[in-house]
Amino acid sequence: MSWARGGLERIWAEWRRFWFESNEPESMRLFRRLFGALMFLFFALRTPDLRQLYSESGVLPVDLMREVLDFGSRQSIFFHARSETAIWVGHAALLASTAAMALGFFPRASALLAYLLHVSFLHRNMTVAYGIDSISVFFFLNLIIADTRRRDSMLGSVSLRLCQLQVCVIYFYSGLEKLKGTHWWYGDAIWRVLANHQLASMDFTWVTAFPLLVVLSTWGTLVWEVYFPALIWLPRWRFPMLLFGVAMHLGIALSMSIPFFGFLMIFAYVTFLTDVELARFSVLIRSFLQHMCKK
Amino acid sequence: MENGSGVLDLKEKKSAKKGRVGAQLALSVFLIFHFAMLVVAPKRDSYLGELVSPVLDPYTQFLEILVPWSFFAPEPGPPPVYVEWEILGDEEKLLSRGQIPEYPSPFWNRERQNKRIVFTRFLMGEEKRIDAVMVPYLCKQYPDAVSIRLWRIGHDVPSLTDVREGRRKIGDGEGIERRVAAHGYCEGKR
Numbered sequence: 001m002s003w004a005r006g007g008l009e010r011i012w013a014e015w016r017r018f019w020f021e022s023n024e025p026e027s028m029r030l031f032r033r034l035f036g037a038l039m040f041l042f043f044a045l046r047t048p049d050l051r052q053l054y055s056e057s058g059v060l061p062v063d064l065m066r067e068v069l070d071f072g073s074r075q076s077i078f079f080h081a082r083s084e085t086a087i088w089v090g091h092a093a094l095l096a097s098t099a100a101m102a103l104g105f106f107p108r109a110s111a112l113l114a115y116l117l118h119v120s121f122l123h124r125n126m127t128v129a130y131g132i133d134s135i136s137v138f139f140f141l142n143l144i145i146a147d148t149r150r151r152d153s154m155l156g157s158v159s160l161r162l163c164q165l166q167v168c169v170i171y172f173y174s175g176l177e178k179l180k181g182t183h184w185w186y187g188d189a190i191w192r193v194l195a196n197h198q199l200a201s202m203d204f205t206w207v208t209a210f211p212l213l214v215v216l217s218t219w220g221t222l223v224w225e226v227y228f229p230a231l232i233w234l235p236r237w238r239f240p241m242l243l244f245g246v247a248m249h250l251g252i253a254l255s256m257s258i259p260f261f262g263f264l265m266i267f268a269y270v271t272f273l274t275d276v277e278l279a280r281f282s283v284l285i286r287s288f289l290q291h292m293c294k295k
Numbered sequence: 296m297e298n299g300s301g302v303l304d305l306k307e308k309k310s311a312k313k314g315r316v317g318a319q320l321a322l323s324v325f326l327i328f329h330f331a332m333l334v335v336a337p338k339r340d341s342y343l344g345e346l347v348s349p350v351l352d353p354y355t356q357f358l359e360i361l362v363p364w365s366f367f368a369p370e371p372g373p374p375p376v377y378v379e380w381e382i383l384g385d386e387e388k389l390l391s392r393g394q395i396p397e398y399p400s401p402f403w404n405r406e407r408q409n410k411r412i413v414f415t416r417f418l419m420g421e422e423k424r425i426d427a428v429m430v431p432y433l434c435k436q437y438p439d440a441v442s443i444r445l446w447r448i449g450h451d452v453p454s455l456t457d458v459r460e461g462r463r464k465i466g467d468g469e470g471i472e473r474r475v476a477a478h479g480y481c482e483g484k485r
Binding site: 046190 | 315318319322323326329330333337338352356357358359360362363364365366367368369372374375376396398404405406407408409410411412413414417418421423424427431432435450452453454455458459464465466
């Protein structure tokens with residue numbers, strides 16, 4: 001029986017170390033700032049469409065939306081406060097809360113407010129939501145409990161782990177779903193995106209001169225996504241996986257005019273860096289900038 | 296005294312440790328539940344998803360964490376889609392014509408265009424949506440309108456081989472499917 005007890009104790013110790021003793025305050029602080037700034041910009045850019053997309057005089061009044069969509073248990077402040085003033089006040093509060101997250105001003109309360117308002121806007125008109133809207137919900141939620149003041153914070157550690165695992169879940173399912181697609185197997189899926197004139201940011205006809213590049217980048221993306229959730233935890237593989245991810249998301253951001261989605265994923269990679277690695281990285285960047293300035 | 300205070304410290308430490316372990320155990324139970332929901336939610340239609348749906352649905356819908364995570368999957372995105380309309384006045388006189396999303400994008404702020412693309416994909420998702428959503432909206436925008444005629448437009452994406460061998464060009468307008476979606480009357484004007 002003692003071996004079983006010993007085994008359980010080891011599992012419990014590992015579980016505790018993973019979930020409750022892994023806080024990296026500096027990494028989480030940087031992630032929260034970057035994420036807050038990105039979301040502030042993202043929400044600010046929808047200001048001109050606020051009335052058209054979210055108000056009762058816009059394209060989808062609440063009652064009509066309930067007719068065309070199954071709403072289940074979803075809730076929104078704007079189901080109850082339907083006036084345009086409420087929408088504008090909500091928008092201003094959302095901008096203020098994301099700015100506060102970026103500036104580190106009452107970060108957890110700001111994350112909570114931003115989460116509530118973001119979900120309220122999302123549910124108010126789900127027909128205009130896409131990748132970044134969905135992913136950011138998880139990060140707002142996780143950042144509510146992020147504690148960047150103390151390294152030994154239990155909730156801070158949980159927050160960090162949830163952010164990391166969320167990235168893994170996203171890639172895991174995206175990768176497995178792609179395995180069902182014929183174009184991903186055939187090797188021309190990347191081309192199908194670049195040749196979609198509604199999405200592409202420029203004319204990618206020149207890519208046809210490099211068909212092998214299309215095939216390799218398609219299969220590379222597939223393999224990388226499927227294996228990311230496993231390899232990211234192995235120290236030797238962590239940086240190569242993150243570097244590939246940065247390159248891929250920059251590529252998507254530039255070729256498809258969806259920079260916010262790409263940058264959100266890249267910023268989330270900060271949670272995979274320890275505070276020590278982050279410090280080394282910032283020294284590296286500083287010395288590089290100094291070197292460039294001297295030149 | 297020294298001894299007594301030492302014993303008290305030890306007791307306090309022990310009770311603090313117990314409290315911490317208790318909190319960790321409680322949090323662990325919640326984390327197992329939460330993480331299980333995160334993992335099952337994208338496969339809501341699976342056997343397991345159906346099995347836990349009485350708990351899964353309200354929890355994930357309320358927190359808005361019910362997402363299928365299928366970016367560019369299983370196929371790399373739908374081809375370009377548009378909804379075209381004609382605003383008709385008395386005796387079917389053409390008042391205006393337009394489409395969503397516009398092409399090329401009229402916005403410097405690309406996010407505005409992205410939202411319109413997503414919205415159009417939503418409209419194309421079910422037959423009734425274009426009629427139910429666009430007719431009342433366009434009637435509001437054009438007070439003189441009597442009826443609205445709508446079309447759904449789907450473009451084809453040329454294959455790499457076709458473009459490489461010069462048979463087609465990106466966005467060449469070939470392979471367009473144009474179908475009447477609805478002809479609806481504005482409220483009280485029939």
